[in-house]
Amino acid sequence: MAVFQIKIKGMVQGVGFRPFVHKLASEMKIDGRVSNGSDGVLIVCEGSELTIQKFYQTILNKPPQNAIITFADIIESKQSVEKGFKIINSIPGNFSSVLLTPDVAICPSCAKEIKDLQNPRYRYPFTTCLNCGPRYSIAEAVPYDRANTTMRTLEMCSSCISEYNSIENTRHHSQTNSCPDCSIPMHLFDFEGNVLSTDCVEILNFINQKLEAGKILAIKGTGGYLLMCDANNENTISLLREHKNRPSKPFAVLFPTFQRLEKDVFVNKLEKEALLSKEAPIVLCKVKKEINSSISFQKIAPGLVKLGVMLPNSPLLQLIAEDFGGPIIATSANVSGSPIIFRDEDVIPNLSGIADFFVSYDREILVPQDDSVVQFTKNKQKIILRRSRGFAPNYFPVPFQPQNKAVLALGADLKGTFTLSKKDLLFVSQYLGNLENLESGMAFDTTLAHISGIVDFKPEVVLADLHPNYYSTQKAVALSENLNIPLQKIQHHKAHFFSVLAENDLLDCQEPILGVIWDGTGFGEDQQIWGGEFFLYKNGRMDRAFHLKYFNQISGDKMSKNPKLSALSLLQGLDKFKELLKGDFSEKEWSYYNKLPKNGNLLKTSSMGRFLDGIAYLLDIKSPNSYEGEAALKLEALVSLGKEKFTNEYYPFEIIENEIDFHPILFGLILDKISGEPKEIIAEKVFKTLSIMIAEVCELVGVEKIAFSGGVFQNAVLCDMVFDDLSTNKDLYFHKNLSPNDENISFGQFASYVNNKQADKLGKGFNNKIKQTISCV
Structure with a gap:
């Protein structure tokens, strides 16, 4: 009989992998042992080559339901094996290649137990088993053993110990096991x-x-x-x-x-x-x-x-x-x-x-x-609005080759996340809130320290947003200085585009790809506020091709809170319609805001988010934004969600050189409103216009592939319209495992870093030189 060593990597701790191996080995009468190691699960087993190969293939083909195998290897070994098969203590190590198991919702078996009058866990509120319960939220270290969780001080009663040791029990080596007799207080x-x-x-x-x-x-x-x-x-x-x-x-x-x-x-x-x-x-x-x-x-x-x-x-x-x-x-x-x-x-x-x-x-x-x-769109597109419990912190499958340096990307501020990579590990943190808030910044630091400690991570490169005042950027600068490591800054919307490209394995694509990146705000390379962007990507190079025509950023961040400021800014090129808003401002406000553009020092913005805020206000959605995107959400709600067929009507716009002039849209919208057109019809025409805008830009630059990112693409109506208008003759790419909002920025920063390492080898790539004027009516 030969002895073999089997190594399994991936999400293989906290999912019942060792008990599964133990039971399978016992059924197949294989001698040996299994343990958690610093890089996964290690199995040493003895048997005929045919039996061990069948054992190995069964492990790979029918692993525990929550497991993810990223690597498997089997070699002959000179180690000795005792009679029988057993789970042994975990093997310590300095570095982990183990995916961190997310918290798993209560399974049907445990849900049934707590309702069963005859079951010892009847109405026990902390019932768990191998297939469910807290994991990531209580893990202090790896390997994933009870001693490395916050349950380490809670001792199991004799009954739970018996379950823990029983090979046939669903709680065999379940690290979170407890019952009413050894209840969590x-x-x-x-x-x-x-x-x-x-x-x-x-x-x-x-x-x-x-x-x-x-x-x-x-x-x-x-x-x-x-x-x-x-x-x-x-x-x-x-x-x-x-x-x-x-x-x-x-x-x-x-x-x-x-x-x-x-x-x-x-x-x-x-x-x-x-x-x-x-x-x-x-x-x-x-x-x-x-x-x-x-x-x-x-x-x-x-x-x-x-x-x-x-x-x-x-x-x-x-x-x-x-x-x-x-x-x-x-x-x-x-x-x-x-x-x-x-x-x-x-x-x-x-x-x-x-x-x-x-x-x-x-x-x-x-x-x-x-x-x-x-949420899900009519066309079955899944949109993650917040990625946290149950999904974080793993990202799988990893679309990048293993990196030779430990890289930390710190994302943006409004939807805080971080991404860290070391060798073949890639983690994207859960949503951690608006980092402008002191408590959110502390939660961000706590989570970063927690994951870094578990996987023994120390950054050798740090990545950040261009915005100099972001908490995440300032933290990146401090880390760079304190650790004497390189700092790279990546433009916000380019990070969005890189993120959706990486999710869809398009970084090496040789065909040009149009990136439609629409959100509320992002610091641009020209020091203005971007947010209504079209990029072109080819041969590793990304260029800004078109953008929504700039309008004034009135009162800085106040504009995102108060849609009437967006409406006023949009109408500053249509003076006779601007007077429609006068009654919504005090006399002092009206005088002040109308003098601002004359001083010539205002920031400009191309934000599609602020554009939609202004449209919502013109359609009488007039309350201030008490939460991010409120006006745009209510504008979306005006359109009947789940409609089988959308309107074919849209408003005119002009593409002049590299800018998209929205003034014809406003002109048509206001005339419709004055004539008594129902607001839900106007709202539908606005979203249809945006879909047609994408189609026109796509035809102008002559691409077959379009990728979408940014918070505006959380809008199910817009996504469905785009799908209806373009999916028959274009390849459309949306986010799969990440949200289109700023939660994906840290992942995109890392994708940009990987891409830039190879960019010089691929040449200068594609640079947009189109200078045309197109009217869309």
């Missing part, structure tokens, strides 16, 4: 921090009673605390908005079952699959506007037509939701603009003015994670 506090109960049964009953009584509770979830209340109690929802300083941003709603959820929203096949997946994200679904709806929709998602819905992702949330029986608001516990609160000691000091009661437990969360959010 649970705590209930009032808003002053007084302990009201530590009894699990009492606490669950108390939660249900207080939800029914219209109270707001802060309850510890997998990635942080959630604020929860009755989704049909309008007074409580209004109170939550007031206390949270969240006047109109939509809340997510938790339903106890999929069947219950279907009563309030339409759910297609893709949406259902996402809701029931192991990631269990929030999914945006169209609301059924029925008289007997059990939710106060206009209080939950004012001015919108879609609702963010979710199913329980943990046993605690399942018990709470099923006890209550109806929909529950479940929103990140924070004050608007701050990151989700995840540390126990921060809860009462920060939320005592918002929540009435607090529920905690003694399983520490190490990094903050909001719930992930996704």
Whole structure:
């Protein structure tokens, strides 16, 4: 008999890989051992070559359901093997090539157990097994063993130890195993921090009673605390908005079952699959506007037509939701603009003015994670709106060759993420909030330090945005100086384009590719604010080809908060229509804002985000943006989502040299409004115009491939129109595993770095020289 060594890399720790190997080896009567190592799972086994090859192929072809294998190797070994097969202690090492397992939503088996009166884990809120439970949020180090998690101080009872050691049990070597006899301690506090109960049964009953009584509770979830209340109690929802300083941003709603959820929203096949997946994200679904709806929709998602819905992702949330029986608001516990609160000691000091009661437990969360959010377009395009719990921090498959230097990309500020790469490792962090906020910056630093510690990462190159005042850029500069390592800055929108190119394996494409990169803001190479950009990419070179005609950036960042400033700026070239806005400004404001362009010192912007804000205001969506993209979302909501067929009408525009003049669009829009054209028709024509604009630019430059990125492409209506207009004769590329918004910037910065290392070898590439004037009417 020969001895073989098998090495498996990838997401193979925290997914039940060792128990799976142990059971398979025992069934095949193979002697040997399996352990977690510093770079994956290591198996040493003895048997005939035919048997071991069958064993090896079975491991590769039928691994545990949550595993991802990125590398596998088998060689003969001179090691000795004892009789039988066993799991041995993990082998220590200085560097890990292990993908970090995301937190996994409660599996059907555990969900069934906590509802079974005869089961020892009946109504136990921390039930987990090999296939589900917290992973990334509690891992302090690798290898993934209980001693390296925040459960290390919680000892298993004899029953759990028996399960842990039993090869036939679904909790065989489950590192998060616990039960009512060795329960994770649970705590209930009032808003002053007084302990009201530590009894699990009492606490669950108390939660249900207080939800029914219209109270707001802060309850510890997998990635942080959630604020929860009755989704049909309008007074409580209004109170939550007031206390949270969240006047109109939509809340997510938790339903106890999929069947219950279907009563309030339409759910297609893709949406259902996402809701029931192991990631269990929030999914945006169209609301059924029925008289007997059990939710106060206009209080939950004012001015919108879609609702963010979710199913329980943990046993605690399942018990709470099923006890209550109806929909529950479940929103990140924070004050608007701050990151989700995840540390126990921060809860009462920060939320005592918002929540009435607090529920905690003694399983520490190490990094903050909001719930992930996704939606699907009519044409089955998946759009990730927030990539966090369940998806982060892995990125797989990696579209790059292993790098010989450790690279850290720090992204942008509005939707903070970072990307780090070392050899064959690539991690893209979860969404970490707006880094202009002090608490978000601290959460960003905490998460970076956490992942860096786990994978023994020290950057040798640091990448950043061009914007000099971004927190992420300033952090990159400081790291560069302190560690004496190179710093490279990448323009914001080019990073967007590089990101979607890399996601679709197009970095080496020899054909020219048009990049349509539309968002709210990004510091341009000409020191202006970009955001309505068309780039051309060929042979590794990226050039700005066209952009939305510049308009004035009035009052800096105030413009993103107040759409009427965008409307005023857009109309400054149409003076007779500008007077339509005069009544919306005080006399002092009107005088001030109209004098600003005359001083000649205003920044200019090509932002498609601000353009759509202005359009929304002209269509009487006039409230200030209380959250990012509010006006544009409400503009999208004017168009009937899910329409089988969109209008063929659109507004004229002109392409003059490298600028797209939008004034004809405004002229047509205002004439339509004056003539009494319904606002939903005007809004639809606006989005159709943008789709036609893309088509015209595409024909002008003569490309067959178009890639899309930037926050504007979170708009499902626009994406569907583009798909309808262009997919029959063009190759369209959207993001797959990342959001189109600024969360993908750090990944794009890294893609740019990889690309630039090869650019000189590929030549100077393509440089746009088109100088034409085209009228589109």
